[in-house]
Amino acid sequence: MTAIDVTPKGAAAPEHIPYEPPRQIRWTSTGLLLAFLAVFPLLFPNPAVTSIAVITMIFLVAAIGWNIFSGYSGYISIGHAAYYGIGQYTVALLALHAKVPAGWDTFGLLPVAGLVSAVAAVPIGFVVLRVRRHTFIILTVAVMFILQLLAFNLVSWTNGSGGLEMSFPTWQGSYFNEPFYYVGLVAAIVACAASWWVRRSKYGLGLLSIRDDEDRARGLGINATRTKLIAYAISAFFVGVAGGLYAPFIGSVYPQFGFDPTFDLAIAVLVFVGGIGTLSGPVIGALLLIPLQQYFYLQFGNANLYLIAYGVLFILILRLLPAGIAPSVTQLWRRALIARRRAAARSPAVPALAGQSPAGQSPAGQSPAAQSPAGGLPGAPPATAAVPHAGGDEVAR
Amino acid sequence: MSILQVSDVRKSYGGIQALAGCTMTFEEGAINGLIGPNGSGKTTLFNVISGYETADAGRVTLRGKDITNARADQVFALGLGRTFQITRIFPRLTVLENLHVATQRRGFVGQLRSWKSGAERSRAMEVLDFVGLTPLAEEPAGGLSYGQQKLLEFAFITVAKPSVMLLDEPAGGVNPTLLRGLADRIRSLNNEGITFVIVEHDMEFVMGLCDRVLVMHQGCALTAGAPAEVRANPDVLEAYLGSDMREAG
Ligand SMILES: Nc1ncnc2c1ncn2[C@@H]1O[C@H](COP(=O)(O)OP(=O)(O)OP(=O)(O)O)[C@@H](O)[C@H]1O
Ligand SMILES: [Mg+2]
Numbered sequence: 087m088t089a090i091d092v093t094p095k096g097a098a099a100p101e102h103i104p105y106e107p108p109r110q111i112r113w114t115s116t117g118l119l120l121a122f123l124a125v126f127p128l129l130f131p132n133p134a135v136t137s138i139a140v141i142t143m144i145f146l147v148a149a150i151g152w153n154i155f156s157g158y159s160g161y162i163s164i165g166h167a168a169y170y171g172i173g174q175y176t177v178a179l180l181a182l183h184a185k186v187p188a189g190w191d192t193f194g195l196l197p198v199a200g201l202v203s204a205v206a207a208v209p210i211g212f213v214v215l216r217v218r219r220h221t222f223i224i225l226t227v228a229v230m231f232i233l234q235l236l237a238f239n240l241v242s243w244t245n246g247s248g249g250l251e252m253s254f255p256t257w258q259g260s261y262f263n264e265p266f267y268y269v270g271l272v273a274a275i276v277a278c279a280a281s282w283w284v285r286r287s288k289y290g291l292g293l294l295s296i297r298d299d300e301d302r303a304r305g306l307g308i309n310a311t312r313t314k315l316i317a318y319a320i321s322a323f324f325v326g327v328a329g330g331l332y333a334p335f336i337g338s339v340y341p342q343f344g345f346d347p348t349f350d351l352a353i354a355v356l357v358f359v360g361g362i363g364t365l366s367g368p369v370i371g372a373l374l375l376i377p378l379q380q381y382f383y384l385q386f387g388n389a390n391l392y393l394i395a396y397g398v399l400f401i402l403i404l405r406l407l408p409a410g411i412a413p414s415v416t417q418l419w420r421r422a423l424i425a426r427r428r429a430a431a432r433s434p435a436v437p438a439l440a441g442q443s444p445a446g447q448s449p450a451g452q453s454p455a456a457q458s459p460a461g462g463l464p465g466a467p468p469a470t471a472a473v474p475h476a477g478g479d480e481v482a483r
Numbered sequence: 484m485s486i487l488q489v490s491d492v493r494k495s496y497g498g499i500q501a502l503a504g505c506t507m508t509f510e511e512g513a514i515n516g517l518i519g520p521n522g523s524g525k526t527t528l529f530n531v532i533s534g535y536e537t538a539d540a541g542r543v544t545l546r547g548k549d550i551t552n553a554r555a556d557q558v559f560a561l562g563l564g565r566t567f568q569i570t571r572i573f574p575r576l577t578v579l580e581n582l583h584v585a586t587q588r589r590g591f592v593g594q595l596r597s598w599k600s601g602a603e604r605s606r607a608m609e610v611l612d613f614v615g616l617t618p619l620a621e622e623p624a625g626g627l628s629y630g631q632q633k634l635l636e637f638a639f640i641t642v643a644k645p646s647v648m649l650l651d652e653p654a655g656g657v658n659p660t661l662l663r664g665l666a667d668r669i670r671s672l673n674n675e676g677i678t679f680v681i682v683e684h685d686m687e688f689v690m691g692l693c694d695r696v697l698v699m700h701q702g703c704a705l706t707a708g709a710p711a712e713v714r715a716n717p718d719v720l721e722a723y724l725g726s727d728m729r730e731a732g
Binding site: 286289290292298299303304305306309310 | 533
């Protein structure tokens with residue numbers, strides 16, 4: 087299943103095989119991807135395209151946030167739309183009652199939307215995190231529907247099924263989407279930084295140990311309850327921010343679109359495809375699937391055919407790469423590296439190869455997608471693709 | 484002085500009485516051996532003490548403090564850690580990460596810093612080197628052989644360094660050369676003041692290492708004493724042979 091199958095059990099690896107592609111590859115590809123995302127609206131100014139890009143950014147923020155909890159702890163939440171909705175209502179209600187003018191000022195409400203979501207997540211998490219696995223999944227969905235019901239019924243606050251309208255910002259016109267896009271990009275970068283930090287911190291290691299064996303982790307002194315709750319709140323924060331960006335972009339909030347049951351399915355699917363529990367998985371998943379899904383929707387939307395096309399794609403990817411894209415690419419890379427070193431060890435004619443830094447060239451087995459993010463869609467980003475399930479981020483010695 | 488006390492603990496699974504009123508005292512600063520035939524309740528006793536199972540009745544105290552049915556992390560916080568007979572490691576984390584889960588770090592800021600930074604690293608590497616797993620440090624622990632997993636569990640309990648360590652068959656699957664090293668390691672930790680309770684079927688290992696041996700039989704304490712006394716006790720022989728003979732007959 088893992089790359090370790092390649093070496094015989096118990097045999098010490100003859101020389102150290104790093105667990106993930108070297109730092110240069112990871113940083114270069116991250117830089118390229120960022121540069122590409124930064125200039126994207128300049129390359130494709132068509133509003134139809136940029137509005138897909140905004141939705142992609144919103145889902146990107148939410149997916150990274152979702153993965154911080156569900157990916158790292160292994161507790162699959164299908165009720166994070168609760169925080170998507172709370173974020174939306176927070177921004178809409180504050181804009182209405184505090185008379186925040188539409189436009190840049192609305193974006194100032196995003197951290198508030200995140201904080202309100204995170205604070206709401208503490209008591210909710212305290213209850214739902216008492217159970218595991220299937221029961222947990224069902225409870226999270228139940229909480230989300232309870233909140234949806236509240237949104238329908240607290241008419242004096244939410245205007246019930248009538249929803250809340252938000253006024254559109256003043257920069258309306260051909261540049262409507264761009265500010266949303268860039269604010270979304272900044273939020274995504276912040277979310278990514280948070281995810282990276284959790285992944286490498288001592289705290290995050292506790293979270294990962296809970297994913298593997300929660301009871302064992304407790305026996306080594308990890309306060310599992312507190313650890314899970316903190317991750318749950320952090321993840322609610324980013325999902326709340328995503329909701330807070332969505333509401334002013336669409337210009338309205340409705341209970342069924344705020345507390346949207348399909349939201350979590352979309353998030354879970356794209357994170358699984360990208361590689362759950364990895365740093366880059368949600369990024370790859372969101373950048374690949376959301377534009378595709380939106381495109382399918384525009385093409386075959388009326389008959390809901392787009393769902394079929396999307397479903398087929400999903401099944402295909404998971405058939406081919408069951409662990410998700412990011413871990414699979416890493417494994418291919420590692421296998422190729424091991425094979426190359428073996429070959430080099432067998433034929434003394436090319437000893438230079440063995441000593442060469444793997445950073446020098448792309449190994450044969452690596453996916454061509456990892457070469458450059460060319461093309462219309464921000465396709466599979468290269469070697470941010472390279473954080474495996476469990477990898478440390480650097481070589482030990 | 485006793486550090487860990489078990490009084491009249493009972494635990495049954497359906498019709499099976501795994502612990503039938505077990506009463507035992509473990510000496511502070513000693514290497515206590517716990518032996519008994521298969522199914523005599525040793526592992527169940529560990530589970531109850533360390534917070535992995537709840538007792539049906541009875542009391543467990545650690546340094547006089549009641550820890551009956553406390554959670555595993557609470558028991559650990561009071562200074563009692565354990566290993567498992569059937570290894571429990573974190574399969575998707577690397578070997579090194581596994582060790583670092585066990586290294587303890589206090590305080591908010593400590594939790595924020597990278598798991599690799601800090602003084603615990605050299606200790607982790609040293610223990611890893613001792614168990615011979617350094618070349619596999621970056622491999623997912625799920626790929627280790629049974630013996631290696633056993634060693635990894637021993638490694639992470641020694642890194643976590645609780646003041647009382649319960650080891651459930653630490654010698655299982657470990658090669659004889661390393662076994663001697665393992666015994667030395669336990670002795671030197673014991674010299675630092677750590678109390679051990681060791682369940683082990685390898686009699687040579689137990690009798691050579693332990694200061695005191697306790698015997699369990701059918702969920703109860705049978706006898707306790709110095710290794711030589713226990714070895715000479717006819718009841719102990721009877722407990723082991725008796726069950727064998729019943730099986731044979
Ligand atoms: N989870 C469980 N469910 C049902 N029965 C159990 C369970 N755990 C233990 N038992 C039973 O309790 C009895 C004691 O088991 P335990 O594992 O404590 O024995 P042990 O002394 O550790 O044996 P061994 O030396 O073989 O490891 C056995 O009869 C076993 O079948
Ligand atoms: Mg046992």
